[in-house]
Amino acid sequence: MTGANTAINLSVFGIFVLLTLYIVYRASTRNVSASDYYAAGSSFTGTQNGIALSGDFLSAASFLGISGAIAVNGYDGFMYSIGWVVAWLIGLMLISERLRNTGRFTMGDVMAFRMRQRPVRAAAANATLVISLFYMIAQMAGAGGLMALLLDVHSKIGQSIIIAVVGIVMVLYVLVGGMKGTTWVQIIKAVLLILSVSLLTIFLIGKFGFDFSSMLDRASQQSPLGEAVLAPGVKYGASDLSKIDFISLALALVLGTASLPHVLMRFYTVPNAREARKSVVWATWMMAIFYSCTLVIGFGAMALVGTDKITGAPGGENSAAPLLAFQVGGTVLLGIVCAVAFATILAVVAGLTLTASASFAHDVYANVIKHGEADPRDEVRVARITAVCVGVLAIVGGIAANGQNVAFLVALAFALAASANLPTLLYSLFWKRFNTRGTLWSIYGGLVSCVLLIVFSPAISGSKSSVFPDADFAFFPLSNPGIVSIPLSFLAGFLGTVLGEEKADAAKQAEMEVRGLTGLGSGLR
């Protein structure tokens, strides 16, 4: 990683930022309405939104993290890929169309549809803000770690400056472009990412005579684990406890994806349920291609770069894909891969910022504080101010978390989404009797139990890779709480409903069910 290399990385990245800012500026409209800011006026097609969905979802954790996890842990790393592809079936069949038909801008719209507005919206906004912030801080911290590797910036101050730059650019995207501009950034980034990943994959597999088996053979020779790296158990097979941790992670991945707030919000950028469905179909194809490629890239990195070299590099596991790019394509390919990785982080945090600001402005400000009678202009103004605040928080959090184990933050966001959002969404869409108390219990039950279990898990204290390695208050043995907190949230929602005195609002339930399936009354065509 030389100086010339840094110049290439920086210029490719700089071009991307300037180009996208220009496009965001062109796409923006003056005097935006709330619908423009939050949902791009619902003007995107299913295809466009499907590509943007994959752009929103494929974070640095997916690209660098997964190929690295496969390059080091082999089979056990591949598990992430599968969970994240299969998960889209939940989005497709259970959530996307009904969400589009019943909501306007946020997840809170759907959860509060037939419940008492204020407490439920406040709860939904809390869940959205917590999940988005955790996810965002993980991405920002990842950006700092990447810099160490890619731009040869090793000082903490240098990395902090870069984290701040990432934060400022992302806030600019959101402020200038709103949802429309952000969506275009996602589309550009997704196309770049998928293209470069596919080309790299074809090139790699070609190097092995299009024989995946011989690539695996070579990979297992290069791994200190030998053949075992192709089989399950390298990372999670040590004990019964680690196996349960593995199952817990697998659950969080498959149930969390379709309930991440920034993924949910994307469904509002299309005009109707049919386009929402089409978006998921497109996104699923993109995911299937992308994650199949990560399998080849991961094992390819293991075969060509070698596990030892990867784990020894600054950035550790995350450096697998860039190192591989350098190995096969020299500085130019490295520059491209790095630029794509930056673009990925930038786009994902912009999507998260928008979601968090929308949730605060629409659910908390307009509906909880102003009782649903806020001036739409004020609402957008509040959303913009919130976006700046969220950006500042993310920069500060990212700098504080820089250099720490970020994988757990991402897994935490998935577990949180699967615990707080999924049970609530499913109940309110499919269970007639579900009422306000049930909604609150399932949101807060999932959110609080999940946060508490994480705090008392080995991810935070008690082991070498913890955030606080010197303290030990880890009485919960699993690093992923999903297997406990997800069922707990379902149970809490059930008990809250059964024990609550108030009956579900039958008229509203009828409206929600009819509207969810048909779009009647939503004004959507």
Place this chain on the structure above:
Amino acid sequence: MTKALPSVSRPATPGFATFDEPVHSLLIDGDGEPDYGAIQTSEDFLDLKRRVKRFILPATLLFLAWYVTFVLLSAYAADFMSTPLFGTVNVGLTMGFLQIVTTIIITMAYARYSKRKLDPQVDKVRALAETDEELA
């Protein structure tokens, strides 16, 4: 979300009623809003619900069971999963790849089913209550 007031179901009273107004059995209330309670119990809507359930219930159970099986086998039957199938490609990797393939198959099957069996039925239900203002 359309309005804060709960829609009270009243017989439709068209604004420009004339004596030769056709007796139109639109399921709408006095404000021209769809009468959701009536639609919910209408035969067309119940049929739509049945059609939706007929696909998503088995498909969801199927893919979740298949995924959980894969995860459990990976956790507790590592020996079986590491049996080589094609060269060095073992059962586990093949099964993992098949998860991606089945995801695509179910996705495309749902898209096709929706287009053929759900969308026409949705249009039928919408016709029960759709007024001209709705189209605007």
